Amino acid sequence: MAEAAMGGRKHTFRTVAEAFIRMKSPEWSNDKHAQQWTNTLATYAFPKLGDLPIESIDSQHVLSVLQPVWTTKLETARRLQQRVALVMGYAIASRLREGPNPGTWKGNLEFALTSHKKMKAKNPDVVKHHEAWPWAEMGAFVAELHTRVAQSARALEFTIYTCARTNNIIEAEWSEIDLDAAVWTIPAAKMKARKEHRVPLSRQALTVLKGQRGVDERYVFATAKCKPLSNMAMLTLLERMGHVGLTVHGFRSSFRDWVSESTDIDPISADPVAAEVALAHVQGDATERAYQRGDMFAKRVKQMQTWGDYCATPPKVAKLRRKVAA
Structure with a gap:
C-alpha cells in the first residue's frame, strides 16, 4: 500500500505526506485541493518535519510546527493541525509507525494549545480570517x-x-x-x-x-x-x-x-x-x-x-x- 506508493523510499514525513496526497487526490472534487495540501505542508510542516523519520515524530514535533501560528493564523493553524493528523493517521494505518497519533486534538494537543473556540467566544475580534484593506x-x-x-x-x-x-x-x-x-x-x-x-x-x-x-x-x-x-x-x-x-x-x-x-x-x-x-x-x-x-x-x-x-x-x-x- 504505502510502501508501493513511495517506491521503497525512506519513510519520512514528507514522503508519507506525498503518498497520502496521491492516494486521496482522486476523491477530491477540485484539482487544486491537492496543491493546497502540498502548499500548506511545504510552508509550515516540511521545514521542521519533512526529513524526520515518520516513526520518530511525536507531539512535541507537531507542536513545534503549530505553536508559531496557532494564535495568529487561526484558520491556517486549524487546517495545518488536521492535515498533519491525517498524514500521521495514514502512516499508522499503513503500519509505517505505531500509534497513538501525535497530531490529534482530543486527548493530546488540546492539553498543550489554546482552544480556538474559547478564544473566539471570549473575543470575537481575536482574529479576522480575511482581513480587508480599507x-x-x-x-x-x-x-x-x-x-x-x-x-x-x-x-x-x-x-x-x-x-x-x-x-x-x-x-x-x-x-x-x-x-x-x-x-x-x-x-x-x-x-x-x-x-x-x-x-x-x-x-x-x-x-x-x-x-x-x-x-x-x-x-x-x-x-x-x-x-x-x-x-x-x-x-x-x-x-x-x-x-x-x-x-x-x-x-x-x-x-x-x-x-x-x-x-x-x-x-x-x-x-x-x-x-x-x-x-x-x-x-x-x-x-x-x-x-x-x-x-x-x-x-x-x-x-x-x-x-x-x-x-x-x-x-x-x-x-x-x-x-x-x-
Missing part, C-alpha cells in the same frame, strides 16, 4: 500594485477588479474570457456553489487581460514553466509589500464594504443584492433561490465598472498603512 484607500493600494511587475501583482489586481476567489483567478483560462463582450464565464465545475458564474469585465480588468496576452497560451496568469500560479503567490506578494495580516480574500470584503458604506456611488452600484451575486454568494433558501434565476448581469456591469473606476482613482493618502506582525 475600501477608502483602495486607490493608494492599486497605485502601489502598479509598481510591481510580477505575475502575482497582475493576478491580484485582476482579483480586485473582479472580486473573484483565489482559485478562480489562478485557474482562469483564456477560453473562458470573451474580450469583445467583456465577460469572463467561470465554469460550474470551478465554482464553490457548482453553478456557472459570469463576471462583467471593467475597462480596468480588460487592461490587465490585454497586458497578459502572450504570457501563456492556456492560463491567464502563469509561471515561467507555463503552469498556473501557486495559490500562495498573491499572499506572498502582500507579505513582500509589507502588508502583514492582509489576505487576498479580504479584498472581496473591501468591495462589499464599499457597496455598503460609500455615500458617493449611484443606486445601481450600491445594490447589496447585486454585490452578493458579484461575490457568488448563495442567497436565501432553496425556495428563494428558485425565484432568483437571473444573475443581475446588467446591474453588475455598472457596479463593477464603478468599482474599477474607484480603485483606479489617484490615491488621496500620502503613505500606505503597513500591517505589522503582532
Whole structure:
C-alpha cells in the first residue's frame, strides 16, 4: 500500500505526506485541493518535519510546527493541525509507525494549545480570517500594485477588479474570457456553489487581460514553466509589500464594504443584492433561490465598472498603512 506508493523510499514525513496526497487526490472534487495540501505542508510542516523519520515524530514535533501560528493564523493553524493528523493517521494505518497519533486534538494537543473556540467566544475580534484593506484607500493600494511587475501583482489586481476567489483567478483560462463582450464565464465545475458564474469585465480588468496576452497560451496568469500560479503567490506578494495580516480574500470584503458604506456611488452600484451575486454568494433558501434565476448581469456591469473606476482613482493618502506582525 504505502510502501508501493513511495517506491521503497525512506519513510519520512514528507514522503508519507506525498503518498497520502496521491492516494486521496482522486476523491477530491477540485484539482487544486491537492496543491493546497502540498502548499500548506511545504510552508509550515516540511521545514521542521519533512526529513524526520515518520516513526520518530511525536507531539512535541507537531507542536513545534503549530505553536508559531496557532494564535495568529487561526484558520491556517486549524487546517495545518488536521492535515498533519491525517498524514500521521495514514502512516499508522499503513503500519509505517505505531500509534497513538501525535497530531490529534482530543486527548493530546488540546492539553498543550489554546482552544480556538474559547478564544473566539471570549473575543470575537481575536482574529479576522480575511482581513480587508480599507475600501477608502483602495486607490493608494492599486497605485502601489502598479509598481510591481510580477505575475502575482497582475493576478491580484485582476482579483480586485473582479472580486473573484483565489482559485478562480489562478485557474482562469483564456477560453473562458470573451474580450469583445467583456465577460469572463467561470465554469460550474470551478465554482464553490457548482453553478456557472459570469463576471462583467471593467475597462480596468480588460487592461490587465490585454497586458497578459502572450504570457501563456492556456492560463491567464502563469509561471515561467507555463503552469498556473501557486495559490500562495498573491499572499506572498502582500507579505513582500509589507502588508502583514492582509489576505487576498479580504479584498472581496473591501468591495462589499464599499457597496455598503460609500455615500458617493449611484443606486445601481450600491445594490447589496447585486454585490452578493458579484461575490457568488448563495442567497436565501432553496425556495428563494428558485425565484432568483437571473444573475443581475446588467446591474453588475455598472457596479463593477464603478468599482474599477474607484480603485483606479489617484490615491488621496500620502503613505500606505503597513500591517505589522503582532
